Amino acid sequence: MSAPSPACPPHAPRPSYAAVLRVPHARRTFAAALTGRLSYGTVSPAVLLTVARATGSYAVAGTVMALFGAATVLLLPLRAALVDRYGPRRTLLPMATLYGVLLCLLAAVAGRPGAPVVVLGAVAALTGACAPPLGSAMRSVWAQLVPDRDLLRRAYSLDGVAEELLYVIGPLAVGAVLITAGTCAFVTSTPLAGAHVVAGGRATAGAGARRGLRVPVAVAAVTGFALGAVSLLVTAFAAQRGHGDGAVPYVLAALSVGSAVGGLLNGALNWRTPARNRLSLSALGLGASLAAAGLAQGLWTLTAALAGTGLFVAPALTTAYLVADEAAAPGARTRAGAWVNMAVNAGSSTGALTAGLLVGRLPPGLCFALSGAVAAATGVASTIRCRPARGRREPDPQRPEPDPQRREPDPQRPEPGHPQLPETGSPLPGPGHNSARRPAR
Secondary structure, eight states: OOOOOOOOOTTSOOSSHHHHHHSTTHHHHHHHHHHHHHHHHHHHHHHHHHHHHHHSOHHHHHHHHHHHHHHHHHTHHHHHHHHHHHOHHHHHHHHHHHHHHHHHHHHHHHTSTTOOHHHHHHHHHHHHHTOOOHHHHHHHHHHHHOOSHHHHHHHHHHHHHHHHHHHHHOOSSOTHHHHHHHHHHHHTSGGGGTTSOOOOTTOOOOHHHHHHHHHHHHHHHHHHHHHHHHHHHHHHHHHHTTOOGGGHHHHHHHHHHHHHHHHHHHHHSOOOSOHHHHHHHHHHHHHHHHHHHTTOOSHHHHHHHHHHHHTTHHHHHHHHHHHHHHHSOGGGHHHHHHHHHHHHHHHHHHHHHHHHHHTTTSOHHHHHHHHHHHHHHHHHHHHHHHSOOTTOOOOOTTSOOOOTTSOOOOTTSOOTTOOOOOOTTOOOOOTTOOGGGSOOO
């Protein structure tokens, strides 16, 4: 049984979502970051519709969106590394400015009749390559503002739920204006002035840190895989049973609601289980519930099953960011969060592609089960990887590790300047006594 979490000092704020927002500078910085991130939930459909209307082809629009998404996702670790190396203020603002300018350029090019597809794809790829990693940077700031691990878990949960809601309720056509305004407000906030956030310089992650990122990146990838597959599988499920496309958003909304509830509960509970174990259990729960969704016979049953699946989505992602933050060096936290973020997006694209290939050949129920099997297998593998080796104890964060350079005093050897007294009842050494004949102990 794992040891209970250490109690908070009497003067510390009680770990809660309200306490997170009472942290100095948290509200302004968080609001600014959310304002900038609102663009990411609205720019994709805006670009898709703009290119589709300009070219008259959804195939071309899908290709342009693939280039935009690939540049955004694959170059995310590189942009995060620039933030770690040079600091948020020197990197995020130029990225946001370029991102906004290129979005306007993409709109201008798409507005011209007969715009070349090659030009549209090149501008879209350049735009995605400049997207500022506000999510990863904000999670790095949370780690600096909130030193208490329980409160940090709530901060990550609040951040993840708020980000997910942005994709649901965010208005259309924001893109360039909000990303620039939000990033300007974010980089001028007090925590990024240098007192709380320190640029990482040329710090590089060691082998141990890289190994520590494997499990959270893998779980984030299968979570994204599941989300990408579910969107297409729900559409196929509804079509197979004669429901219109209008029913699909309600089923996916149940998944989002379940994820929001799960994220809030994950942050509110005082867990005794280590974060790595919770991460493995979240992947197992996600896989089992997604496989159970394949047994649904009707749309209402599927809606309830996916609401249960959503309970594991936000906890899996939140815990993945926490574990990655614990494994990262102080100067590489933005990069670590970016790897998790990239894994989610890459997994989502892979899941949508895989579901598209399978849904025409297999029943949707079996596709749900296969998607769940991928998540469950990752959970099992991460559970085995997180198991400590025999005879090796887990490090206690409350107990400092011994210094290998420091020699512990030997009770059998006297300290310099202090003569060794004889044991009680033993005779005093006489003139003929030879201490060298004493047997070694």
